[in-house]
Every structure is written in C-alpha cells, then in structure tokens.
Amino acid sequence: MSTTTFSIDDRFQGFPGYALGGITGGLMAQRIGPEAEVTLHQPIRTGDELEMRTRDSTVELLFDGDTVATAKSTTIDVEIADTVLPESAMEASESYVGFHEHPYPSCFTCGTERSDGEGLRIFPGPVGTEAIVAGPWTPHPNQADSDGTVPLEYVWAAVDCPSIWAVMEAAPSECPDHVVTGRLAVRSEEPIRETEPHVVMAWPLERRSNTWPAAAAIVDADGRVKAVARHTLVLTDWGVPLSVSRTDD
Template sequence: MSTTTIARQFNGPDHSGNGGYVAGLVAGPVAAGGGAVTSTLRVPPPLEVALDLSLDGSRSVLADGATVVAEAAPGAFDVDPAPFVGEDLARKGFEAYAGRVEHPFPHCFTCGTARAPGDGLLVFTGPVDDPTYPDTVAATWTPHAAFADTDGHLGSEVTWAAIDCPGGWAADIDETPMVLGRMTGEILSPVRADHEYVAVGTRRGVDGRKHHTGTALYALDGTLVARAEQTWIAIDISSFR
C-alpha cells in the first residue's frame, strides 16, 4: 500500500478530482501488466487529502480511510475506437468549442477555459463539421512541456485526463452537467510534450442518467495513441459547486 494525494491542480469540478486523472491514477498499478483497464469512481475524489492506493491481486483501490474513492481492474473494449477525423476537421472543432460560451466546470484540469497553458491541459473539443462523423467532437492538441517527465513523455494520469473530457463534450455536458462514473482506458504509446495530436470524443448512447461515450487520441498521421470508453452520470450541478 502507498499513500497519494490529488493536488488541487488536478480538479474537475472545483472541489473534487478530475475524473480521468483519478481513473488513470487508480489504473496505474493494474496497467503495469499491459492492456486495457476499467476504473470506476465511487465518490467525488477529494483534493489535498492523503489517500491509500493498494493493489490486491489484479484489483487496485484508492481509499479515503474506510471510503472507497475509486477502484480499477483489467478491462476490455467491445467497440471500435472513436474515429480519426483528420487534422483539418479537428482544427475547426477546436475553434467551435462550446465551452468558451457555457462551461459547467470552467476550472477543470482537462477542458477548463479558466486555466492557463502549463496549468491546465486546454483540450478544447468542438463539433465535427462533417455528417460522416455524427455526435462527434474533436480538436488538435499540443501537450505543454510542464506535464512531461525528463524523457518528454506525459504521465499516464495526465494522458487519461486528456482522453476524459472529450467524451463529456460529445454528450453535451454544457447542456446536461455530468461527471465521469466509469472509464476503460488504454495507452498504446507514450504521449510526448510539444507534439500535436488529434483528440476525439463520440457519443455512444444514453440510458437514463447514464451517458455512454468513446474517446481517442491520435497522432496527426492517424496512428492511435490512446483510447477510452466511458460512462458519465448526469448530476445536479449545485451539489458540485
């Protein structure tokens, strides 16, 4: 067992952890074996609190005392990744990002418009202007060097965060506030700072309060770098502010 803390920088809603970042954090011990990992968030992850991270066989658990915050286990995909839409459509998507007009969590580490370069990721995915890709958002994105290790690679938690919020925007999070409930993710190759990528999110379907989405990160040549499938839960936003 180890102790870890979610720094305030890595928030989603103002007072709790970014879903993708926390999903990647708890997935870390399981992902060391390779393959996809499914992370489930049980409660809003607290910020600046010492949390226990433990591995029990193939299952990892992030806990705040007796409260399970999140857990992870080996996962699998049963659908194709969110589609590569190409650089041109992704650039247009970036310009059309709805979060610049209305944003439920403007300080979100991944997609918040109130964050500065090197403080937040600034992954701003907007609608893809092509009927070939319905219910899909995309953007070009260049990770800031502030998030890289000495080899120039992003940490896995940061990569998971980058492939988190595009799913929320594909599900119209500006119209229906929601938070991440479950995420199955896989990093296929390291993400490098100062390299440009295409981030994509696509809506899979809705089941009551649950919104199902897929996300992906591609190199500009269309090589798949990371992907995820997600379940988002619609919320009463007043309880997250």
C-alpha cells in the first residue's frame, strides 16, 4: 500500500470553499489509469489535509480517518452524439446562462470571475435545439506540464461542469431540485495539449428516481475525441440549483 498526504488549493474550488469534484477525481485517477471512476462520499473542503491510499486496484481518499472518496477502474459505455466543432461551440457559448446568472461564479471550470489562465473558463451554451451544450476550450500554458500536456485532473475538471449545465438546460422551468456529483467516470483517449483549440460538449442522459446522469466529451478542432465522461448527479435539496439555467426566460 502506498500513501500520500496533500491538500487541494482553494483555487480549485467548485462550491466556495470546497474542491471541484473533477479535480479530486483526476488526482485520484492518476493512480488508476486512463479509464477510471471516482465516487464522492462527501464534500471535500479546500485546504484540508487529505490522505490518499492506494491498495491493489483501488484508491481511497481520507480526511481525519474517514473515507471521503474512492476510485477504481471502470468501462465507460457512452454513445457520443455528433461532435461539435469550434465555430459552433463559440456560437453556443454566447448563450451561456452563467454570463447573466451563475450560482458559483468563482468555480475553477466554468466560473465567470476567473481570469484567463487562472481558471479553465469553459462556458457551455445550448447547441441549436438539441439537448447538447458546448463551449470552446483552449488550455492555457499555465494549465500544462513542462512538456505542454494538460494534466489528468484538468481534463477531469473540464468535463465536470459542462455535464451539469447540460442537465440544468434539460430541467423543466422552476425545477426545485439541486444536484451534486455522486460519481464521475472519465476515459482519457489522447493527450490534450496547451494552446490547441478544443470543444467540451455535454448532454443529459435519462433521469432516474434520485439521480440524473449526463455524458460529456472533449474533442479537438477536427472533431477527434480526446476524452469521454459519464457523470452521475445526485438529486438533493442543496448543491447546484437546476432552475438557474432557463433559456426560455
């Protein structure tokens, strides 16, 4: 068994004061491989001292002796819709609801208060009449390793919020539900490199009694798939309000 102690910096927050699920998942997935699933058992505060334990094919994340997240290898069976190219993604992003109503504008992935290079600044908007959202993403050099490759935790972060916005777009008007990340699974197919244009696209899957799954993909300028994700959102009475995204208002 190998053990590492670390904390997640506040700049990687999703909810204020709490680590973005994609960042947490990507850090754990580094010990699993290119196709992994992370289950978040409770919110993780930024700055808290965490212990990551790897035993056989399972990774555990602990805080104060309690398991707060687990990761394992998986197989992601997601059917990708027609890929969205950069020009269409830029047009869709102009209708990003977060520009005028954002529940967490400091979010590392989709927050409008983050400057270029400080956050990912992925702003997904609806693509036509389809149940798809998409936004352009050109990784900043600040978000790459010394060889220009984007680290796995940023790839996971990039698919986190767009899949939530896809569910928000699909939710009925005045929906009272909120969602939080229950599980996030990502398959990284090809390296993503700094300064190269990409599109992050996402779409809702069939809603269930207490969860609303969604899928996402990162594609390059030619539509080649770089990563695929399956995001299981848990319906709760707190978290991201689904009523924020209202394209018909």
